Every structure is written in structure tokens, then in C-alpha cells.
Amino acid sequence: MFLHDKNIYMNPINKELLQQFRSPAFPGSFFLSFEGIEGAGKSTQIISAKEYLESQGFRVLILREPGGTPFGEKLRQAILNSKTELEPISEAYLFASSRAQLLTEVTLKELNVPGTIIIYDRYIDSSIAYQGIARGLGIETILGIHSTFPLNLMPHKTFYLKISLDTSFGRQRVRNSPKDYFESRGKDFYENLVTGFETSCELFPDRICVIDGNRGLDEVFESIKAEIDELIMKKDEQ
Numbered sequence: 001m002f003l004h005d006k007n008i009y010m011n012p013i014n015k016e017l018l019q020q021f022r023s024p025a026f027p028g029s030f031f032l033s034f035e036g037i038e039g040a041g042k043s044t045q046i047i048s049a050k051e052y053l054e055s056q057g058f059r060v061l062i063l064r065e066p067g068g069t070p071f072g073e074k075l076r077q078a079i080l081n082s083k084t085e086l087e088p089i090s091e092a093y094l095f096a097s098s099r100a101q102l103l104t105e106v107t108l109k110e111l112n113v114p115g116t117i118i119i120y121d122r123y124i125d126s127s128i129a130y131q132g133i134a135r136g137l138g139i140e141t142i143l144g145i146h147s148t149f150p151l152n153l154m155p156h157k158t159f160y161l162k163i164s165l166d167t168s169f170g171r172q173r174v175r176n177s178p179k180d181y182f183e184s185r186g187k188d189f190y191e192n193l194v195t196g197f198e199t200s201c202e203l204f205p206d207r208i209c210v211i212d213g214n215r216g217l218d219e220v221f222e223s224i225k226a227e228i229d230e231l232i233m234k235k236d237e238q
């Protein structure tokens with residue numbers, strides 16, 4: 001599939017649909033997410049963010065998508081180990097089902113405890129990039145599925161770790177780990193993922209912060225830390 005022209009997807013998104021999405025208001029607690037293609041360095045940066053936030057006195061929980069609840073983990077296995085090609089719309093609803101359970105069973109309850117930070121390893125922007133663009137469903141379909149509570153809850157800040165395809169493939173070669181349902185796809189798929197994440201950044205510019213992930217780990221974390229500090233400071237002032 002050759003879909004790299006993101007303009008096809010930008011035109012029809014209506015403003016009312018975008019207005020359905022908002023961050024939850026819990027005093028002293030934050031909801032963060034990390035996004036990126038394979039090899040972007042999400043896991044490492046999430047651990048650094050957790051350590052930093054704990055040093056600042058926060059209680060930090062890392063949640064992964066899909067998964068994070070007993071039902072979600074079953075869905076994770078069902079999707080990522082699938083030997084048959086699923087319909088893109090089936091994928092979208094499976095990811096959304098796992099997400100809805102994680103939001104109600106864990107995220108909303110934990111955010112109620114002041115001083116909590118929930119960090120998601122992937123969230124709605126992965127659905128936009130993977131199912132919306134790379135699997136061709138269209139962004140409006142993904143936003144539509146997520147426009148109802150609790151799926152309309154957005155992180156206070158999302159870090160999109162942006163890397164080049166050369167960096168991604170180079171890091172994948174070094175890791176040499178077995179490939180799951182999505183990882184074994186070709187370069188076109190990855191190009192479409194990048195288009196998808198970039199489209200998300202354009203749709204949600206206030207929420208998503210683009211971080212250059214091609215740099216060394218420490219340098220990348222410095223950029224993330226600066227954004228985290230700003231977010232916490234702004235909230236304190238409110």
C-alpha cells in the first residue's frame with residue numbers, strides 16, 4: 001500500500017469531533033504517553049522518566065498498550081500472535097477494547113490519588129498511525145471510535161519520539177528479536193506509520209511534543225525532562 005500523502009486524511013476531520021477529546025482533571029496527577037515507531041527508544045525513555053518523576057516525589061505507574069489488565073493481556077496475545085491477517089477494523093476495535101478496560105479498571109482509579117503519574121507506552125496516536133493510516137482505515141474512523149467516554153480521555157502530554165527509518169531499521173538489526181504481527185512488515189508500512197504519527201502531531205499540537213529520537217539516550221531524555229518540568233510547573237501555577 002502506498003499512502004504517504006497525508007493530505008488525503010487531513011481534509012475531512014471535523015472540528016466538532018476533535019472537540020470530544022480532553023485531558024482528565026485530577027488535582028496533582030498527570031497522564032502521559034510515549035509514542036514512536038519500532039526502535040524509537042520508548043521503553044528506555046519511559047524508565048528514565050519514571051525514575052526522574054519518582055525523585056520529584058510522584059508515584060509513577062507504567063501501563064502498556066495493548067494489555068495492562070487480565071482482559072487486555074488476552075487481547076494482546078490474540079492480536080500480536082495472530083497468524084491470520086485481521087481486518088483493520090477488527091484490529092481497531094480490539095485495541096480500543098483493551099484501552100477502555102485499562103482506562104476504567106486502572107487509569108481513572110489511580111489518577112484519583114493525588115501525586116500520581118500514569119505513563120502509557122503507546123495510546124491513541126498508535127491507533128491513528130497503525131490502524132488509521134498504515135492499515136488504511138482513515139483517521140476519522142479512529143477518532144470516531146474514541147469519541148465516547150472513557151476513550152475520549154487524552155493524556156496531558158504525549159512524547160512522540162521521532163526517528164528516521166534508517167535509525168529504526170538499524171536499531172532493529174542490532175536487537176535481532178523475533179518479529180510480531182506488525183514488526184515483520186516492509187518499509188512502506190513504516191513510512192505510513194511515520195505519516196500517521198505526523199498527522200496526529202498536526203491534529204493535536206498542544207498535547208503532542210515531538211522529540212528528536214535519533215540522538216543519544218541522555219540528550220533525548222534532557223529534552224523530555226525539560227517538557228516534564230514545564231508541564232508540572234504550569235499545573236502548579238493553576
Ligand code: TYD
Nearest residue numbers: 038065066095122123126127130131182183
Ligand atoms: P509492543 O510489543 O508493545 O510494541 P512496541 O515495543 O513497539 O511498543 O506491541 C504493540 C504493537 O501493537 C506495536 O506494533 C504497535 C501496535 N499497536 C497498534 O497497532 N495499535 C494500537 O492502538 C496500539 C496501542 C499498538
